[in-house]
Amino acid sequence: MRGLLPWSVGGVVAVLVAALVWKEPECVEDAGVAPRPRPPVDVVTEIWGKAAIGHFLWEHVLNASLEEREDGLWTFGARGFGRDLLKFRSGPKVIPGHVPVHAVERLVLVLNGRTEEKREAARRWLSFLESLPNLKRTGAVVLGNESCENSWLAPHLRSNGGRLDFVFLVYDSRMVDGESVFQWPLGVATYRGFPKRCISSGEQLERRRKFFANFIGTVYENSSREVLVEVASESPEDVFLHIRENWEPEESEETLTLYVKTLQSSHLTLCPSGTNPESYRIYEALSCGSIPVVEDPRPGGDCDDSPLRLLKAHGAPVVWIRDWRRLPDLFGRERLKSEERRREDRRRVYSWYRGFLSRMKACLSGFWSLRAGQHWGMPAWPEARKGIEEGVLLGHGGGQVGSASARVVVQPVALIGPGPDLGFRLLDQAEAPPNASH
Numbered sequence: 439m440r441g442l443l444p445w446s447v448g449g450v451v452a453v454l455v456a457a458l459v460w461k462e463p464e465c466v467e468d469a470g471v472a473p474r475p476r477p478p479v480d481v482v483t484e485i486w487g488k489a490a491i492g493h494f495l496w497e498h499v500l501n502a503s504l505e506e507r508e509d510g511l512w513t514f515g516a517r518g519f520g521r522d523l524l525k526f527r528s529g530p531k532v533i534p535g536h537v538p539v540h541a542v543e544r545l546v547l548v549l550n551g552r553t554e555e556k557r558e559a560a561r562r563w564l565s566f567l568e569s570l571p572n573l574k575r576t577g578a579v580v581l582g583n584e585s586c587e588n589s590w591l592a593p594h595l596r597s598n599g600g601r602l603d604f605v606f607l608v609y610d611s612r613m614v615d616g617e618s619v620f621q622w623p624l625g626v627a628t629y630r631g632f633p634k635r636c637i638s639s640g641e642q643l644e645r646r647r648k649f650f651a652n653f654i655g656t657v658y659e660n661s662s663r664e665v666l667v668e669v670a671s672e673s674p675e676d677v678f679l680h681i682r683e684n685w686e687p688e689e690s691e692e693t694l695t696l697y698v699k700t701l702q703s704s705h706l707t708l709c710p711s712g713t714n715p716e717s718y719r720i721y722e723a724l725s726c727g728s729i730p731v732v733e734d735p736r737p738g739g740d741c742d743d744s745p746l747r748l749l750k751a752h753g754a755p756v757v758w759i760r761d762w763r764r765l766p767d768l769f770g771r772e773r774l775k776s777e778e779r780r781r782e783d784r785r786r787v788y789s790w791y792r793g794f795l796s797r798m799k800a801c802l803s804g805f806w807s808l809r810a811g812q813h814w815g816m817p818a819w820p821e822a823r824k825g826i827e828e829g830v831l832l833g834h835g836g837g838q839v840g841s842a843s844a845r846v847v848v849q850p851v852a853l854i855g856p857g858p859d860l861g862f863r864l865l866d867q868a869e870a871p872p873n874a875s876h
């Protein structure tokens with residue numbers, strides 16, 4: 439099992455992560471190990487979505503459904519994972535006074551930290567935690583600032599005396615340490631109504647695409663997008679360009695349909711950088727099986743020196759481009775590929791994305807799968823980056839267990855390259871000895 443190779447193997451970086459001793463093995467899904475019956479629910483985790491990215495988390499990453507309550511004033515969903523039950527609430531009526539208080543022991547807040555105005559609301563939710571008497575574990579999934587200015591969060595971390603045991607943060611923030619702050623993907627723009635499933639059948643993925651490439655978007659003055667449009671305009675008409683000068687947050691039914699249909703009908707989708715290079719468009723294209731051509735710009739703001747490192751760490755099979763003036767070369771190369779080869783590339787992008795979502799689910803599930811006395815963690819970025827540079831598979835797992843018969847949790851959250859859907863699983867120490875080579 440390639441993906442379960444966490445220990446030091448040749449050039450593979452070993453990351454000791456979750457080490458725990460289990461009396462009773464449970465939830466074993468590993469091939470060759472008989473699955474056990476699911477135990478009854480014993481832990482409830484509440485997720486309160488106070489930022490639009492909550493819907494990406496719930497519907498896309500956790501593949502769970504939602505129903506409207508009180509004429510859409512709020513939405514609710516519940517889903518079990520093994521012994522864990524997750525409950526999701528979002529919408530304007532999810533406010534103090536309308537959320538459970540005494541019953542909440544584990545809580546994940548989904549917050550928006552993009553601007554000062556949004557942070558005000560986020561801070562109010564963090565102070566509200568004081569009124570939850572039985573809270574044992576708290577985390578947050580946070581839409582970070584596009585320039586990675588997130589210092590407001592620091593005092594709220596448990597390590598600094600705050601209430602948050604962990605934070606999953608969007609964008610390449612330097613606060614991500616792999617210990618209590620982890621990176622989270624921006625995802626698709628659910629707030630603009632981007633659909634849960636862009637591809638609804640195998641046939642849709644396989645069919646020949648009408649457009650070779652597309653870009654639908656806003657072009658800001660003096661941005662790299664101007665270059666993109668200038669260069670792309672000289673391409674044949676199978677390159678679909680639809681440009682607007684002002685950004686419209688509210689998608690009309692019509693523009694959304696045009697956008698989604700175009701992604702479904704394009705072999706490539708051009709993804710220029712905005713204030714931050716990580717855009718919804720990248721994830722939207724991936725979910726539609728259209729290969730993103732992603733601008734890999736020089737780093738800016740307070741962001742990390744390696745832009746888009748989450749996608750890179752997970753080996754996203756996208757096309758990276760530094761300068762849009764190289765686009766004609768890229769198009770030339772791509773056009774030489776046979777239709778069969780292009781189809782294969784699209785399939786690869788699509789299945790990588792499905793695997794990526796399930797790895798993100800595995801990351802997050804570390805939070806609610808924990809029982810008393812257990813620990814978990816993820817590799818720190820320096821290690822992940824070393825793995826990227828060396829081009830090796832970066833495994834991720836447990837070590838240091840109490841006795842020979844102990845079991846170890848392995849979380850495959852930092853696999854390089856497309857990996858199988860591993861989920862969250864346990865394996866015997868004997869199954870993966872520290873010096874196993876592959």
Ligand SMILES: *[C@@H]1O[C@H](CO)[C@@H](O)[C@H](O)[C@H]1NC(C)=O
Nearest residue numbers: 498500501502503792795796
């Ligand atoms: C998501 O859930 C639906 C059922 O609600 C299921 O049919 C589908 O296969 C699931 N998708 C994934 C990727 O697990």
Ligand SMILES: *[C@@H]1O[C@H](CO)[C@@H](O)[C@H](O)[C@H]1NC(C)=O
Nearest residue numbers: 552553554583584585587713
């Ligand atoms: C956050 O990002 C925006 C750019 O999108 C910037 O204008 C703003 O000042 C940043 N910083 C903070 C602390 O909000």
Ligand SMILES: *[C@@H]1O[C@H](CO)[C@@H](O)[C@H](O)[C@H]1NC(C)=O
Nearest residue numbers: 657658659660661662664665
């Ligand atoms: C764009 O660049 C030009 C020339 O450098 C400059 O005069 C203009 O003010 C810039 N516009 C914006 C919006 O920054």
